[in-house]
Amino acid sequence: MSADLQKLLTWLSPAFPIGAFAWSAGLETAIADRRVHDRASAQDWIGGILAHGGLQTDAILLAHAHDAHGDKAGLTALADLCLALTPARERHAETIVTGNAFVDAGAAWPIEPPLHLPRPCPYPIAVGALAGAHGIDRRDTLLAFLTATIHSQVSVAVRLVPIGQNDGLAIMVALERAIAEMADLCQHAALDDIGSVAYGADIAQMKHETLLTRIFRS
Secondary structure, eight states, rough: HHHHHHHHHHTTTTTTTGGGGGTTTTHHHHTTTTSSHHHHEEEEEHHHHHHHHHHHHHHHHHHHHHTTTHHHHHHHHHHHHOOOOHHHHHHHHHHHHHHHHHHHHHHSSOOSSSOOOOOOHHHHHHHHHHHHTTTTHHHHHHHHHHHHHHEEEHHHHHSSOOOOHHHHHHHHHHHHHHHHHHHHTTOOOOGGGOOOOOHHHHHHHGGGGGGGGSSSOO
């Protein structure tokens, strides 16, 4: 429905007041270390996070939060699991800060019965639960969430490498199919399917605080 699409476009827009623009998820470190230095390396890094990193974990948890939107205890358990799976302090802070802000901003769309979310509330749990409570399709929510997160990473690369707008758009186009396939995979994944091997991204987030010059918070 058009109303559902409007909500997703608004909630996952860069203009939605959750401060997502302040976080690079370790990409700033990778750029500073010259592991990401052009379009090809940026696409490889961002695509790797999508296929093998914490983004897949977030998407699976989002799908389960979507189903559990009316279950307070279930959402709390999912939130605890999400936070337990954040290996870096910066990653932990990012998901809490953006998640709590999403809960506060999402209250502008009241629902009955009220949505009972844990505090702190990780970002994917907040997005999944709110979309589920509003009856928005789970796959559409996953597709929007994954697309918005990838676009945020591309924006970091455009500004910091810098790779330029055309190369940034080329990365977005190149990853469209992978994003759709990940949405298909995660909408049916069990919690036991969670697992990531993107150690480089995790370490990059841990090393971020050691950078002499930092623009982002992670």
